[in-house]
Amino acid sequence: MRRVWVGALALAAILAACTGDPTTSTAPAPTSTAPTPTGAPAGRISHERTSAPSFTEAVRAICEAPDVPPSEPVDPDPLPPDIRSLVRQVERTRGLTFPDPVTAAGISDDVMDRKIRENFEIYALEEPLARRTAAWRTLGVIPPDADLRTALEAFITGQVVGFYDPATGELVYLDEGAGLTPTAEITLAHELTHALEDQRFDLARLDAIAARCRDEAYEAALGLVEGSATYHGVLAAIGTGQDIDFGLLADAQLEALASPPDGVPPFVYELESWPYIDGPVFVQSIVQRGDERAVDDALGALPATTEQIIHPEGYPSELPRDLDIPDLTPAIGPGWGDLDAMVVGEEWLRAMLALRLDRAAAAEAAAGWDGGIYRAWSDGADVIVVMETAWDTPEDADAFAGALETWVGDETNTSIVRIGEDQVTFVRATDPDLVIDTDNDDAEGA
Numbered sequence: 001m002r003r004v005w006v007g008a009l010a011l012a013a014i015l016a017a018c019t020g021d022p023t024t025s026t027a028p029a030p031t032s033t034a035p036t037p038t039g040a041p042a043g044r045i046s047h048e049r050t051s052a053p054s055f056t057e058a059v060r061a062i063c064e065a066p067d068v069p070p071s072e073p074v075d076p077d078p079l080p081p082d083i084r085s086l087v088r089q090v091e092r093t094r095g096l097t098f099p100d101p102v103t104a105a106g107i108s109d110d111v112m113d114r115k116i117r118e119n120f121e122i123y124a125l126e127e128p129l130a131r132r133t134a135a136w137r138t139l140g141v142i143p144p145d146a147d148l149r150t151a152l153e154a155f156i157t158g159q160v161v162g163f164y165d166p167a168t169g170e171l172v173y174l175d176e177g178a179g180l181t182p183t184a185e186i187t188l189a190h191e192l193t194h195a196l197e198d199q200r201f202d203l204a205r206l207d208a209i210a211a212r213c214r215d216e217a218y219e220a221a222l223g224l225v226e227g228s229a230t231y232h233g234v235l236a237a238i239g240t241g242q243d244i245d246f247g248l249l250a251d252a253q254l255e256a257l258a259s260p261p262d263g264v265p266p267f268v269y270e271l272e273s274w275p276y277i278d279g280p281v282f283v284q285s286i287v288q289r290g291d292e293r294a295v296d297d298a299l300g301a302l303p304a305t306t307e308q309i310i311h312p313e314g315y316p317s318e319l320p321r322d323l324d325i326p327d328l329t330p331a332i333g334p335g336w337g338d339l340d341a342m343v344v345g346e347e348w349l350r351a352m353l354a355l356r357l358d359r360a361a362a363a364e365a366a367a368g369w370d371g372g373i374y375r376a377w378s379d380g381a382d383v384i385v386v387m388e389t390a391w392d393t394p395e396d397a398d399a400f401a402g403a404l405e406t407w408v409g410d411e412t413n414t415s416i417v418r419i420g421e422d423q424v425t426f427v428r429a430t431d432p433d434l435v436i437d438t439d440n441d442d443a444e445g446a
Contacts (some may be wrong), residue, residue, distance in 0.1 A: 050337050051329045055373055058327075058341040062131070063213035066123050068167075079104060082180050083188065085226050086236065088194045093236040095292040103190060106175025108343075115172065116156050116163075122143045122151050135340040135376040138383040139428055140411075141267045141352050154263035155272050162187045162192040166204040171195050182237070190233030196229060201299040215344035219275070221302040223309035227279020230296055231287075234280075246280040253277045254359075270351040278309050278347070283343075285312035306347035307369050320345075320371035328377065328386065332434070335379045344372040344387065356407050363401035368396025370422070383435050387426040394421040 052058035079087065083104055091097050107115070129149040132431060138141045142151070161183075162173035173188045180188065197203060210218045231246060238244075256275060260269035283304075286294040289312075301316060306314040329336045346369040353362035371390040378382055391397040401416060401424045408414045415427040415435045429435045 012213075017023065026127040042091060051377075051380075052338055053326045053327050055323070055325045055341055055375055058338045058375055061214055062128070062338055062341060063211075064125055064128050065211040066125055068122060082397045086180070086185065086189055087192060089236040090196060090232065092191055093232050094193060094196055096196055096200055096296075097258055097384045098196055099199050100169075102171065102192065102194065102199075103169065104173065106184075107172050109174060109176075111176055112160070112172065113157055116160055117153075120153055120156060125151060131340045131376075133343075134378060135374070135385055136267075138376065138385050138430055139352075139387070140376070141355065142265045146265050146268075148268065151264050151268045152259055152272075155268065162165070162191045164198065165190045166194075166198045166202075166207075169195070169198075186233055189236040190229045191233070193229040193232045194225070197225070197299060201296070205302075214343070216306060216345040216348075217302070217304055218348065219271070219345065220305050223275045223279040223282060224298055224303050226275035227281070227283040227309070228299070230276055231280040231283040250277045250281050267351055267355055270354065274347055274351070275305075275309075278306075282309045282312045285314070306345040310350075311367075312348055320369070321344045323364050323371050323373050323388050323390055325373060325375040325388055327385050328384075332377060332384060333379075336377045336384075337379075339376040339378040339383060341375045344374055344389070345369065347371070349389070353403050353407055355401060361403065365399050368392045368399065370396075382430045382434060384429040385427070387428075388419075389426070391422045391424070397422045397424055400424055 050061050051062045074205075079102075087098070087102060126149060129152075131144070133146070133148045136148065137144055137146065142148070162171075164171045171191050171194075173184060173191060175184070184263055194357075195205065206218060206221050206225065209221060234244065234249075253273075260266050264272075283295060286298060290297070298315070303309055305318075305320055307320070310317060311318070325341075327338075346366050349369060349372060350362050350366040352364055357365070368391045369389070370392045372387065374385055374387040376385040389400065391400060397418070401418065404416055404424065404426060410417065412432040413429050414433055416424075417425040417427070419425055427435050
């Protein structure tokens with residue numbers, strides 16, 4: 001889904017950690033298991049049969065950008081004194097000033113839901129999300145009855161408490177009628193940081209990345225953008241003189257975000273939430289290395305992978321290996337065509353493994369990531385997914401392969417193949433016989 005606006009999740013855990021209020025975060029601890037996929041077909045999938053020769057060409061052929069209507073510019077209204085004061089705090093914290101006037105409006109919960117749903121209908125395209133739903137069900141990262149479009153709608157309508165739209169300059173936050181409460185102040189400071197950085201660095205560039213279906217690059221950029229807004233928003237709201245360890249705040253966020261909203265699979269919740277968790281830690285790290293100018297530089301040269309966000313010491317030099325998965329439809333049989341294809345980064349694999357492994361073990365097994373992609377094919381009923389991963393060292397490949405074997409257990413619709421010393425191929429299908437069919441001479445090296 002392409003998201004033209006950048007929003008703020010409910011920040012109760014950050015507020016609790018900053019204020020020392022132990023009553024705010026009450027979410028239960030996460031479980032380390034997930035429902036085992038049944039391998040049942042995802043239902044008949046309607047799509048044009050295309051078979052691109054390479055992974056890159058498959059992404060290009062499958063990618064579909066939304067038809068975005070022209071945006072109406074927002075007329076800036078005079079800001080009330082408390083928000084004008086917060087604007088100045090954000091400017092001091094960020095070390096930048098607004099070149100142009102900024103507007104901010106508090107809106108009701110009903111209006112927030114309406115705006116979010118209108119935006120969602122534009123960007124949540126049914127066909128691409130149906131394709132990805134089928135691929136992710138087959139991989140086992142979402143339950144067999146889950147639907148990504150429904151899950152994303154449930155997530156955003158229950159979690160977003162403010163957003164800034166770079167296309168129009170509209171900035172809104174949830175106003176519950178109690179003035180600028182501490183939570184509202186942090187949320188508004190978060191969105192004001194987005195507005196300031198957009199005026200300076202053009203955050204609409206993220207839309208162009210998403211429109212080309214560069215999922216991993218988009219998530220990495222979002223980690224920086226949401227990380228900066230969270231980091232600077234908290235400091236602006238509570239005072240820059242505070243000594244805040246955003247690593248500890250990340251732990252608090254993980255605890256508070258451990259219970260997904262109804263209808264949101266844990267894997268989807270993890271991916272949608274992670275920019276607010278790892279992002280601020282990344283920003284704090286680069287600020288400590290080079291002050292606010294390092295954030296300016298990063299917004300000019302966006303992080304390329306979620307690995308760079310998770311391991312700030314690898315930004316910007318640590319880049320992944322190029323991988324390819326060729327067209328396997330000649331080996332699979334007639335009637336098959338490309339269904340989905342995407343780059344899978346360290347965060348994606350970490351979230352996948354954490355469905356069934358301890359979170360720390362999942363993070364350790366994904367930490368040696370040096371590249372990852374998957375490509376899925378369908379004949380309209382069955383699905384085959386081939387995932388290719390590369391690792392920094394043979395030991396890292398061993399660690400991931402071992403974790404993956406534990407993750408898979410005794411399921412029969414899966415194959416794990418080592419390619420060389422530092423690559424691991426993961427094949428999964430709705431029918432176990434299809435896994436056997438893909439493991440032949442024609443498919444070697446996929």
